Structure formats: structure tokens, C-alpha cells
Amino acid sequence: MSLPPIVVFDLDGTLAETAPDIMRTLNVILEQEGLAALPVERARELVGAGARALIERGFKVSGRPLDPETLEQLFEGFLGIYADGIAGNSFIHEGVVAALDELAADGFVFAVCTNKPILHTRLFLDHFGLSERFAAIAGRDSFPFFKPDPRHLTQTIAQAGADPARAVMVGDSRTDVDTARAAGIPVICVPFGYTDVPVEALAPDLVIQHFSELPPAVRQLTDRKPAFATHS
Ligand SMILES: O=C(O)COP(=O)(O)O
Ligand SMILES: [Mg+2]
Secondary structure: OOOOOEEEEOOEOOOEEOHHHHHHHHHHHHHHOOOOOOOHHHHHHHOOOOHHHHHHHHHHHOOOOOOHHHHHHHHHHHHHHHHOOOOOOOEEOOOHHHHHHHHHHOOOEEEEEOOOOHHHHHHHHHHOOOHHHOOEEEOOOOOOOOOOOHHHHHHHHHHOOOOHHHEEEEEOOHHHHHHHHHHOOOEEEOOOOOOOOOHHHHOOOEEOOOHHHHHHHHHHHHOOOOOOHHHO
């Protein structure tokens, strides 16, 4: 039996708007350290490479040096603060569930490959009742490597038991495009996530404006026709 095709999703900024709760957590930490809170709009340049990088970048834009030991302490604090109220102001983007339903009817399976810690990733997806929709869920700490290392993506696909030759990545940032390119997997970008340059500048295979555009985009890139195409 052949392996199923797969769509692998980035989480922050792609499947979900998570910036309000991520930035709220960062601001608790910055204020604890005597620094000014940053506006949620800064998420576009700060989020995307995981919680440690977020804290580092938050200190950098605040003009405060940060030594490695303090970073580790603050990261430990971040884990608890963010987990507590992880979905307070976050939401799954409109059309995600309908797109999953439509692609599942075509035989696709799904996975999440995110640089969010796996603890938060699972908590978040559980909160929205979505965990069981994914054949594999991989966070930044699920393997000894993480995006943009292509093995984060290829191992996620392997764990999902899917066909890497009929895989598509969906993301919102340079990290996702670089990961997919290095893995030789086509990539679709959403323009409403966390990136400091327009996603078009990252040259993904396709850009979708809304998740209603995802099923045809995925079919185009995997050369698959809708299940009932022959009847139309
Ligand atoms: O939380 C982050 O910094 C990155 O998460 P993502 O890989 O889901 O965009
Ligand atoms: Mg992202």
C-alpha cells in the first residue's frame, strides 16, 4: 500500500494567531527585568525561531545585553508563564478546519512542524481540540534538530508515516521556506503571519490569502486531483 500524501503546517502565525499571548508572556519577562513592554505588532520580527530566540530578540531591541545563564533562567520562566493562559487571546485562523476536512477527503494526512516547544504545541492544539487531526506533531525540542534544519520536516513526515514525494509545507516565515527548500519539498506561504519581509520576497511556490485557497494550492503542488474531479 502506498504512503498517503501529507500537508505539514507551521503553527505560530500559520495555523493560528498566537502573537497576543506570546507577546504578553515576553512582556511579563521584560517588565520583570525592568524593561519596557513591546507592542504586539513587534511579533512579526520577534516570533518564528522559538522562545529562546524571542527572549534574546526582545532584549536586543530593548538594547539590553543578555548572558547565556540569564537567558536559560528567563526561558524556564517563559515556559510556565506562557503555558498558563496559552490561548487567552489566540485563535485558529478561519477556514483551517474546513481545509483539513476537504483535504482529508482527498486522502491527505496532516502534521505540525513548529519551533514552539512541544509542551506548548500540544497544550495549544489540545485546547482547540485539534491534536487528533495530526498524524505527527513535532516541536522545537522533539528531535535533536529544528527548523531550518530540513530533518525537522523530513522526520515529522516520516513519523506521520506519509510520502515525502507528495508532501507540502505551509508556513509564514523565511525559516519555513528555507526548511522546505532544503528538504526538497514545495512550500505554500500565508501572508498574515510573523515575518519582517513580505512572504512574496521569500519566493515560496504559492501564497494563499485565506485557508479556503489551501486545498487547490496543495492539489496543484502534489499533482493530485480532487476525489470527485472525474465527475465534474
Ligand atoms: O514560536 C516560535 O517562535 C516559532 O513557532 P513556529 O515555528 O510555529 O512559527
Ligand atoms: Mg510561524
